[in-house]
Amino acid sequence: MNDTTRFVTFPLGDERYALDSSQVKELLMPSRVYSFPHAMHSLEGVLIRRGTVIPVCDLRGAFGHGAERNLYVIARCNYAGRAETVAIPVSGDCELVPSEVTFVAGLLHTGGKTVPLLNLDQVMAHCIQPAIGLASEAQR
């Protein structure tokens, strides 16, 4: 079983964050953001990429890092039950790095402590393995 996958890491201010590379469509050099009046706080406008309109989501509101933008990470996400594409401004170079699949989906800050939030799907897939596979699978 291969538990290695690849991630795209990128800086937001002083911190680095990562996305599963399968979510990342491309990286864009800074380009014009077209703004128009709307009611969504974190969206600052849209980029035009090959005729497609891509909303730009500034994550500073969520992560609190104000920084210059050097690149846009164009990524897929699920929002309100639909697959969407979003451009995330980042403040430095991105790297594609391999890594073991982590069982941690996030970090929970509670009572002054940081508690890992388990990705139960990954845990189950890794930990629950049949001692003997099905005959039909063995024949493949």
Place this chain on the structure above:
Amino acid sequence: MEALKEIERRPLFVSRSAKPVAATPGPVILFTAGGKRFAVQASEVEEIRDRDDRTAIRKLKGPEPIDFALHVGLGAGILERFVVLKPGEVSLGVTEVERMTILPKVVPLPGLFRGAERQWYRGLLVMENDVIPLVRTEYWRMAGASTRETGSGA
């Protein structure tokens, strides 16, 4: 940067979620309000009046005006022109009416836009190196009717 190049080499799949949709063919009227450009389908416009016309007409119970810039969060606008929507009961107070042009394809608002803008706009026009919202006249007619009832027009 090697890693960056590797990403760039990967096949790219451009989202089709925001591809152009069919729009009612016809020209649009471009206008500015609050320093931004907008468009309205010409077929939805009864007439365009200037400020003096509006003052005179209003005394005769003319179309209820809406300060367009104020309504979309741009602050109180400079109302120099009034775009009267059919059938003539509501007008949009705007700064300037630029011109009429051919309606390009309308791109729907990306799904991440889930606020009031979905009511304000039918979609976006990508034209002239700009992205211009196309107003949803049904909504503005309703907003005008509401303004008339509450007496809070421009």
